Amino acid sequence: xxxxxxxxxxxxxxxxxxxxxxxxxxxxxxxxxxxxxxxxxxxxxxxxxxxxxxxxxxxxxxxxxxxxxxxxxxxxxxxxxxxxxxxxxxxxxxxxxxxxxxxxxxxxxxxxxxxxxxxxxxxxxxxxxxxxxxxxxxxxxxxxxxxxxxxxxxxxxxxxxxxxxxxxxxxxxxxxxxxxxxxxxxxxxxxxxxxxxxxxxxxxxxxxxxxxxxxxxxxxxxxxxxxxxxxxxxxxxxxxxxxxxxxxxxxxxxxxxxxxxxxxxxxxxxxxxxxxxxxxxxxxxxxxxxxxxxxxxxxxxxxxxxxxxxxxxxxxxxxxxxxxxxxxxxxxxxxxxxxxxxxxxxxxxxxxxxxxxxxxxxxxxxxxxxxxxxxxxxxxxxxxxxxxxxxxxxxxxxxxxxxxxxxxxxxxxxxxxxxxxxxxxxxxxxxxxxxxxxxxxxxxxxxxxxxxxxxxxxxxxx
Numbered sequence: 166x167x168x169x170x171x172x173x174x175x176x177x178x179x180x181x182x183x184x185x186x187x188x189x190x191x192x193x194x195x196x197x198x199x200x201x202x203x204x205x206x207x208x209x210x211x212x213x214x215x216x217x218x219x220x221x222x223x224x225x226x227x228x229x230x231x232x233x234x235x236x237x238x239x240x241x242x243x244x245x246x247x248x249x250x251x252x253x254x255x256x257x258x259x260x261x262x263x264x265x266x267x268x269x270x271x272x273x274x275x276x277x278x279x280x281x282x283x284x285x286x287x288x289x290x291x292x293x294x295x296x297x298x299x300x301x302x303x304x305x306x307x308x309x310x311x312x313x314x315x316x317x318x319x320x321x322x323x324x325x326x327x328x329x330x331x332x333x334x335x336x337x338x339x340x341x342x343x344x345x346x347x348x349x350x351x352x353x354x355x356x357x358x359x360x361x362x363x364x365x366x367x368x369x370x371x372x373x374x375x376x377x378x379x380x381x382x383x384x385x386x387x388x389x390x391x392x393x394x395x396x397x398x399x400x401x402x403x404x405x406x407x408x409x410x411x412x413x414x415x416x417x418x419x420x421x422x423x424x425x426x427x428x429x430x431x432x433x434x435x436x437x438x439x440x441x442x443x444x445x446x447x448x449x450x451x452x453x454x455x456x457x458x459x460x461x462x463x464x465x466x467x468x469x470x471x472x473x474x475x476x477x478x479x480x481x482x483x484x485x486x487x488x489x490x491x492x493x494x495x496x497x498x499x500x501x502x503x504x505x506x507x508x509x510x511x512x513x514x515x516x517x518x519x520x521x522x523x524x525x526x527x528x529x530x531x532x533x534x535x536x537x538x539x540x541x542x543x544x545x546x547x548x549x550x551x552x553x554x555x556x557x558x559x560x561x562x563x564x565x566x567x568x569x570x571x572x573x574x575x576x577x578x579x580x581x582x583x584x585x586x587x588x589x590x591x592x593x594x595x596x597x598x599x600x601x602x603x604x605x606x607x608x609x610x611x612x613x614x615x616x617x618x619x620x621x622x623x624x625x626x627x
Contacts, residue, residue, distance in 0.1 A: 168252040171245040173233045173289050179267040179434060180284035182495030188253035190276045190499040193601060199496060199584045220579050221334055224544045229338040232292035238342065239313035243321065246287060247352025251359070254281040261607055262361050264353070264445060265370030266437045269497050269511035270467040271459065276499040277478065279604030281360065282370075283353055285441055286324075286434065291340040297329040298416045300389045300423040307340045308381055315384045320348040322384045322440075324433035328391040329421060330400070331514065333414065333545045345431070345438040347384070349448055363453040366607060367445055371460040374432040377401065379424045388433045389423035392464075394516035394549015401426065410548045435464045435513065458626040464513045465522045470621040472526065474613050475508045478605055487534040488595070489563075490570070491523060494541035496584070501591040506599045507537070515540045515578060516549045520559060527562040536563040537570045537594065539587045542578050550578055570594060 174181055177199075186196040263275050263282040275282045291310065295303045307325050315323050324343040327336060335341075349357070361367070377397060378386040390400030399407050403420030411419050431438050442458070449456045461467055472489070479486040490507040492498070493515050502509050510526065512519035527533070538560060553574040560567030571586030614625050 168249050170249055171242070173237070173241050174246065175231050175288040175290045177228060177231065177495070178288035179269070179495050180287050183267055183269060183272045183497065184250060184253065184282060184284060186497050186499055187272055187275055187282055188250075190503070191255050191279065191281065193500075195500045195588060196498050197588050199588075217579060220581055221544055224581060225334050225338050228290065228335045229292070232290045232339045235291050235293055235307075235310040235340075238289065238291060238310050239317040241289065241314070241318070243318060243344070244350060244352040247283070247350065247356050250281070250283060251352075251356045254360070257360070258362050259360050259365065261366040261368055262357060263368040263370060265441070266372035266435055266464070268370055268372065268435070268464055268467055269492055269494070269513070270465070270471040270509070271370050272497065273499055273502065273509040273511065274467075274471050274474070274610075276503065277475065277602075277605040278607065278610070280368075283356065285437060286343055286345045288434075289342040289344060291342050292338070293340040294338060295336060295340070297333045297336045298411065298418050298421060300327050300329065300421055303327040303336070303340065304379070304381070304387045304424050307342070307387075311342065311385050312382050314342070314344075315382060320350055321345060322347055322438055324378075324386055324388055324430065325381070326388045326391060326433035328393075330395045330410070330547045331391065331393045331516075331543055331545060333547065334543070341433075343433040345441075347438060347440040348444040349441070354448060357448065358452070361452075361454060364455070366455045366457055367449055369437075369442060369445060369456060369458040371437045371439075371442070371458050372432075372435050372464055373460060373462050374436045374464060375429045376432045376436070377426045378428055378430040380427055386428075386430045387424060388430070389421065391434065392432060392518075393514045394518070394547050399548065406548050413546070455627075458624075460624040460626065461622055463622075465511070465519065466622045468511050468522065469526050469529075470617075470623050472508050472510045473530070473617070474610070477613055478609070479506065479508070482602060484599055485597075488597070489533045489536045490591070491536065491538045493519070493539055496539045496541045496587055498539075498588055498591055500601075501588065503601055504599060505591060505595040505597050507595065508533070515543070515551075516547075517551050517555075518549070520551050520555060524559050524562075527559065532562065532564050534563065534565040535595075536560055536567045537591075538568070538572065539570050540572050540577060540583065542580050542583050544579050544581070546578065553577065568594065
């Protein structure tokens with residue numbers, strides 16, 4: 166029996182969701198119901214019959230159920246993360262292991278290569294209620310516990326993230342503590358010693374996305390807002406559409422007043438803390454490993470590259486490359502994407518900038534016959550969330566079929582039953598079947614990159 170995920174680590178987060186999905190692929194298994202127990206499929210599907218308020222409360226309750234007491238945060242056994250991953254990934258050696266930023270596009274690359282990924286950043290949801298539109302109070306209430314956390318763990322950096330736009334429902338019940346490793350730690354080092362033979366490659370996912378933050382203490386920053394529908398300026402200075410959003414949600418304010426900003430930091434969820442690279446290089450030198458790095462400025466920069474790489478790879482394998490599956494945030498399914506011979510394209514969230522990046526990609530490439538869409542449901546009609554017509558327009562790029570996979574666009578972004586339907590929708594709507602392929606070799610990735618220099622905003626350092 167597989168080890169349970171550490172209880173302090175959020176299951177609804179990008180890091181845990183992507184690692185879990187990748188582990189299922191490497192074990193040759195589908196990733197069911199976004200990693201939730203299949204027994205929850207029935208209740209999740211039935212929730213669409215309830216009122217909006219009831220669905221919102223259920224969503225908040227699901228998040229609150231994963232929280233830990235703020236009094237526990239300094240006693241976390243962070244080494245349990247590596248132990249869990251060592252149990253999740255098949256017990257064998259690999260030609261490469263990836264480490265670093267969460268990224269749904271690269272997760273499909275790791276699946277294609279048949280290699281595991283170790284996240285730098287995890288989310289610890291802390292049980293604490295605060296009004297979503299009061300970031301100063303959010304910082305005040307989290308500061309004491311954050312200070313104790315970083316003092317107890319010198320090898321980490323804490324990013325207290327407060328997003329009153331996309332995470333409006335969740336932050337009513339919990340505080341987002343995102344922990345970044347500055348060093349590998351004994352657990353990751355042991356996993357690398359066990360799974361990566363001498364001469365193996367460490368692939369570093371280096372997302373350079375930053376955010377303007379407030380320094381709270383050494384290795385501890387507060388981040389008001391996050392990449393998505395609203396711009397960074399709108400979080401800090403407001404706008405007409407922020408005011409309208411706050412009015413619709415009966416907020417007592419018409420703009421957010423965050424703490425004073427004093428610096429730039431790696432973005433809490435997606436950004437790579439570069440101090441880890443030094444420790445990776447140190448470990449690689451000691452154990453005879455090669456280090457390569459994929460560097461990019463925005464999480465979605467890797468999406469066109471990975472999609473086109475799959476098209477190129479499918480043609481080499483003599484299978485069609487005319488079907489696209491679009492995933493969103495942690496709603497991803499590498500297993501069925503591969504089994505149906507579909508090209509993966511990942512959006513970091515379900516907002517207008519992500520839709521625009523997808524639209525731009527589809528306008529630039531040879532048309533796809535089929536386009537299928539999965540959308541993360543976060544329950545908030547937030548600033549910058551597209552409507553039904555906008556999603557239907559991008560699906561219209563398909564030459565033959567453009568459709569969602571278990572999403573009711575009339576209910577978006579509150580169609581929480583989508584979490585229990587998307588995994589079954591793929592094999593039900595797409596009849597094509599292919600065996601899981603032999604892994605894509607690192608030499609093949611390098612061949613593709615060498616033939617497409619300057620085509621993508623991704624740098625490959627080797």
